[in-house]
Amino acid sequence: MTDVIIPSRPSNNPPPLADGGLRIVALGGIGEVGRNMTVFEHAGRLLIVDCGVLFPEDMQPGVDLILPDFRAIEDRLDDIEAIVLTHGHEDHIGAAPFLLRSRPDVPVIGSKFTLALLAAKCKEHRLSPVLVEVAEGERTQHGPFELEYFAVNHSIPDAIAIAIRTAAGLVLHTGDIKLDQLPLDNRLTDLAGFHRLGDEGVDLFLVDSTNAEVPGFVTPEREIGPVLDQVIGKATQRVIVACFASHVHRVQQILDVAVKHGRRIALVGRSMVRNMGIAADLGLLHVPDGLLVDLDAAMLMPEDEVLFVSTGSQGEPLSALSRMARGEHRQISIRSGDTVVLASSMIPGNETAVFGVVNGLVRLGAHVVHQGNAKVHVSGHAAAGELLFLYNAVRPSNVMPVHGEWKHLRANAELAIRTGVAAEQVVIAEDGVVVDLVDGKAAISGRVEVGHVYVDGLSVGDVGESTLSDRLILGEGGFISITVAVDTASGRAVAPPTISGRGFSDDPKALDQVVPLVEMELSRTEAEGITDTHRIAQAVRRVVGRWVAESYRRRPMIIPTVIPV
């Protein structure tokens, strides 16, 4: 087997696109898990597939969301023909409102459920986008792009794959995909449709890499039902089941089990209530009349006649479940013998938070059932065995692994090669790396700048690497501030320096020793006739910095302020 070719990162701007060619560039989602957004360019026009958010990690403190970097297209917003969404997860739709702010008239294409979730999100942003609802089997035309839609199975209803036909050839983008052969809604991934495209000849296949490292096949969602049935069937007290607020089929199975065991359902968490309302309205979630009760009513019912379906499965500290685990929930207090089910995965990076919740619940005496001790979760992404089915159906000329970190992309590339795709036709192109499909061959042609765009509170983009770097320093060591009022004529300090610290020490006397050192330094600068406030500040910073490094071996931020009076 030929080995995967790991390209070196290009540094050049791409040359102009060859006539009749198709250009592909991801502004997010390749080399990372989240903020998926791919831009296709043909005949001077642009098509965008997905526009999602990424959730921040430790090195991005205080950030609420990370957006794809729109800079590469900001001068070409008028060229955008459409935004097409593969499904309704946040990492595929969450950034769309931020793009729509600049071009509110661009049509947004998606399936019914996807658009319903997007519409709810846009409402919060006070936007009324132009929505174009499509379904599997349909085709639409947008400038030079002809799109065809295929049913795919994922951990949210109504997901689609997208075929893009242009004069440059036929492209297939899976979106997020798996091949559950017993899906709860009987809506299978359209493998026959993919095979038909393969017969026609797929020039470029963009494939979900998330689970490419996982051997075999994902267990059918349907197999979770009996496990829930067993766990909930033997519960004699309160039962709380936490899962993702968009996982309609998971919630359906919980509802079905609740009905069987004579329990009514209370939904807990704003997004759970909202999304399940939408799903029920669209006929995707079947809720027997009278099954749902609100939380207040549920609290008055016997404990073995109600089941709470809650958000918070990722250990989010403000979620209802985390509050219960800390014994701080306003209404629900966990008692010994209660049952809590985490019917969810653990997103990498959330392990500590989730285990914190589990330990808190166990300490209160709850039986905690999670994917570590029972089959109460299955992934929404195709494992290696399923990806092989996809490659063999599509038989693509060129492959671009998408949606994943480097280890996932590489594992996916290996699978493509094992099915017979030539190694040089498997193009690993992380965010910003430009791929051109010309004369049936995909190749890297250059790179555009793709950075992280941070949302913090109401503002987008004003928090950047400099602010984050300051936050990391402050978060590790706090700061020491020294304020001096100086007579600008003489350079003399008119009052003793004010020295204080935050995040440095609990000891109120910690900074006492440095005061005489600062005073000595101020005498020196005065004696040397230094009156420039900036130079005085630097001198103070140096003295305090040296003192704290030697006495404490710590590195707080040192902030001298010299006030001219």
Add this chain to the structure above:
Amino acid sequence: MTDVIIPSRPSNNPPPLADGGLRIVALGGIGEVGRNMTVFEHAGRLLIVDCGVLFPEDMQPGVDLILPDFRAIEDRLDDIEAIVLTHGHEDHIGAAPFLLRSRPDVPVIGSKFTLALLAAKCKEHRLSPVLVEVAEGERTQHGPFELEYFAVNHSIPDAIAIAIRTAAGLVLHTGDIKLDQLPLDNRLTDLAGFHRLGDEGVDLFLVDSTNAEVPGFVTPEREIGPVLDQVIGKATQRVIVACFASHVHRVQQILDVAVKHGRRIALVGRSMVRNMGIAADLGLLHVPDGLLVDLDAAMLMPEDEVLFVSTGSQGEPLSALSRMARGEHRQISIRSGDTVVLASSMIPGNETAVFGVVNGLVRLGAHVVHQGNAKVHVSGHAAAGELLFLYNAVRPSNVMPVHGEWKHLRANAELAIRTGVAAEQVVIAEDGVVVDLVDGKAAISGRVEVGHVYVDGLSVGDVGESTLSDRLILGEGGFISITVAVDTASGRAVAPPTISGRGFSDDPKALDQVVPLVEMELSRTEAEGITDTHRIAQAVRRVVGRWVAESYRRRPMIIPTVIPV
């Protein structure tokens, strides 16, 4: 099966210990993974088993280490007869120097390798402790405590379990333990010895809980050898293997494979070099003459004739391996086709860092082998199947699960009950909860205060919850500082306010809007005749806080400084 009894947390100080009773209290290690330290009291004297450190998590920013809380024994240091160490891992010996600072004359008991590691650590602290070397099969007496030592198998050589005989009965503490039946050094856990103790009658059994949730048995360490052989055998370029710096048997297997494939060894990382030197000196690591080369020499050798054994398997950002993954290592630069093996577990909380290293290496073209895609690591802690062997050998009257978070403790308690221990004799007692063994029955008698003691740089204990809380706020949102010089007679600001922020925004004009609001507020306080600097500061804080919440929806720390002039 009777269910595990989850005790409610006692709030009372324990009453005086009954005559002839034995008191047990963990100052660390129960309800958490790390800083193991258990205090035994009998006849007015104390015995300490282990004295380790805990590594900080996200909510403890800037902290280097967390120590057990010695306050419960600080008035009784003179009563300590001995500190006995079960093995040489940091979470069992790392805090000993901090305790020895107060009582440098207390004898420290342990096996040869454990004491050698402790001695190296104490040297860094400029301490020369009184070391008492023991081996399995031996007995020693320390005041009213008679100790007997048993060989146990773990992920470090020379680990021991400790039997403690007093007039109150016979206690057995496993330390960290597993039951590898094919250990590399042929030193089996002494199950026959445990059985003999069981015949004598074990009144209280303290048992490692770390892997109690894991069904079955841990794979023998020996099975890693053939996997390494296969991976390293087919490598044609550079090979780097990362593992824990104390895992002598893992390193031995790497060395053996290197010899087989004609590669010499370079050790990378200070602790790796130090510990393997100690292990070789003690005859625990067998290093053929001339196998080791230093890093500079290794860099001059052909790539297929050398193998690097490195630290950094947990993604520590300053480690050699992390530098290689970022392409920043001074000497070793990863090329496409190199092989990197992470022959280690992933400690919970380190996932993001480890995956970051893996992705960096893959991006540079390395083949990365880790426990997710090959059997290159086995745990050092007994899984559920092994724990059942232990319970059936020892047949204890009372059980105390130790070493673990609540979910581990509970799973361990369940196993004890399944082997026939009465549920009410399985005592889950987290850090600080006092257990008294009186007349052959263990029961919770109260609780002592056990907090977190933080080491940050050179100082112990001055960083506490208040400082950490400030760091968390600063790390999330930075700060805005406002400095005003005020004439204390009139309350008039003598110069315009100085307003600046760090960790708040990259936008240099972000704070411009608030200046007039502060000036207006200062005019108001002056007009109202307010001259008290504290009141003026509060007024300024209120104005700025309200402005930032409304305009940005952020919560930086607001720091007003009013300088009287």
